[in-house]
Amino acid sequence: MEEFQVIGEVSSMNFKEFSEFARAQQLHQVQDDAFGIYDIFPYRLSYNRQTASGTANAQGFTVWLLLDSKPDDALVKELRAVVHPFKVSVSQSAESGIRLSFPKKWANGETFDNVLSKTTDLLRNHGLSSASQCPICGTQNCDILLNWKGFYRPAHQSCVQSTLSTGVETARNKIQNGSYLTGILGALVGSFLGAIPSFLSIWFGNQIVAFLFALIPLGAYFGYKLAHGKMNRLVTVITIVASFVQLFVLEQMLFYFNVVVVTGLHPSIFDTITKYFQHYTVSDIVESVGMEVLFLLLGIWISWQMITKTGYSEVSSLQTTAATIQPYYNGSTAAQNTTAAAVPTSTTISTPHSCAEETYMKPEKDPWEN
Numbered sequence: 001m002e003e004f005q006v007i008g009e010v011s012s013m014n015f016k017e018f019s020e021f022a023r024a025q026q027l028h029q030v031q032d033d034a035f036g037i038y039d040i041f042p043y044r045l046s047y048n049r050q051t052a053s054g055t056a057n058a059q060g061f062t063v064w065l066l067l068d069s070k071p072d073d074a075l076v077k078e079l080r081a082v083v084h085p086f087k088v089s090v091s092q093s094a095e096s097g098i099r100l101s102f103p104k105k106w107a108n109g110e111t112f113d114n115v116l117s118k119t120t121d122l123l124r125n126h127g128l129s130s131a132s133q134c135p136i137c138g139t140q141n142c143d144i145l146l147n148w149k150g151f152y153r154p155a156h157q158s159c160v161q162s163t164l165s166t167g168v169e170t171a172r173n174k175i176q177n178g179s180y181l182t183g184i185l186g187a188l189v190g191s192f193l194g195a196i197p198s199f200l201s202i203w204f205g206n207q208i209v210a211f212l213f214a215l216i217p218l219g220a221y222f223g224y225k226l227a228h229g230k231m232n233r234l235v236t237v238i239t240i241v242a243s244f245v246q247l248f249v250l251e252q253m254l255f256y257f258n259v260v261v262v263t264g265l266h267p268s269i270f271d272t273i274t275k276y277f278q279h280y281t282v283s284d285i286v287e288s289v290g291m292e293v294l295f296l297l298l299g300i301w302i303s304w305q306m307i308t309k310t311g312y313s314e315v316s317s318l319q320t321t322a323a324t325i326q327p328y329y330n331g332s333t334a335a336q337n338t339t340a341a342a343v344p345t346s347t348t349i350s351t352p353h354s355c356a357e358e359t360y361m362k363p364e365k366d367p368w369e370n
């Protein structure tokens with residue numbers, strides 16, 4: 001044990017070192033993930049990037065395994081004890097998934113081999129195996145492996161191919177077949193509805209609530225989407241413009257209702273708009289809407305992730321999934337139930353330059369074209 005601790009505790013791993021490690025292990029790397037088979041267990045190895053918050057696992061890596069059934073609590077406890085000397089933590093994920101987190105000082109080949117061999121031995125001794133059913137049709141005899149919802153698992157090429165191409169087609173249709181006209185109308189209606197809570201809070205509560213302003217761009221975005229607007233990058237621009245138009249409408253509505261309350265008259269909305277600009281100087285207006293503009297920008301920033309998720313990003317994430325596909329020869333993992341049989345299989349599948357892989361990868365390639 002002492003020996004492992006000395007060798008194990010070396011240094012953190014940057015992304016370049018992670019990529020080198022993946023290559024040395026003959027894994028198939030796609031962006032921050034690398035895929036391979038250990039013993040009879042296909043796994044995803046994900047690089048834990050350094051984040052702003054700096055978690056304990058940053059610059060380490062995580063191994064994700066999907067089993068054929070859920071490990072019981074006693075087994076999980078035993079597994080925790082076995083990997084504890086390597087500072088690796090075990091958690092359960094999804095219905096039958098296991099996650100092994102290697103902290104940064106322990107993310108190296110030595111620790112990886114020790115932990116993976118102990119883990120797979122233990123799982124196998126308890127009669128567990130890797131998932132063998134296709135996630136789409138639920139039957140066995142799979143012919144490919146791919147990253148599906150975070151786990152590297154077997155599937156049928158035909159099932160995945162049709163699911164992915166349908167997904168790509170739907171996303172492309174959204175880009176090509178939408179209409180700007182209905183989309184813009186949808187964005188105006190949506191942002192108007194999104195502005196109602198802000199109107200009520202200003203009118204009745206006499207206060208501007210920052211988070212309510214986030215509903216304006218969100219309303220614009222969902223309005224655009226529901227009205228079948230073209231889902232390309234103009235979504236962002238239209239959402240922002242519609243939000244600012246709505247801010248003007250909000251300001252005019254408040255002015256109009258003020259006039260009604262003060263004078264007791266019901267003038268036309270055009271009269272009050274003219275009055276508004278006669279009554280207020282530019283600096284008055286800036287002062288009046290300054291805070292609202294700030295909150296609106298905050299709202300746009302809050303909803304940014306959602307707004308920028310257009311058809312293009314859907315296509316590119318499907319292509320990333322497609323790029324993880326590798327051929328899988330043993331549909332039944334039971335057939336390779338010995339380590340000796342498993343090793344050559346894993347080498348063949350993981351070799352980055354195998355011809356079979358080229359054939360599988362080409363149709364769906366160009367993942368980062370976006």
Ligand SMILES: [Zn+2]
Nearest residue numbers: 134137156159
């Ligand atoms: Zn299938």
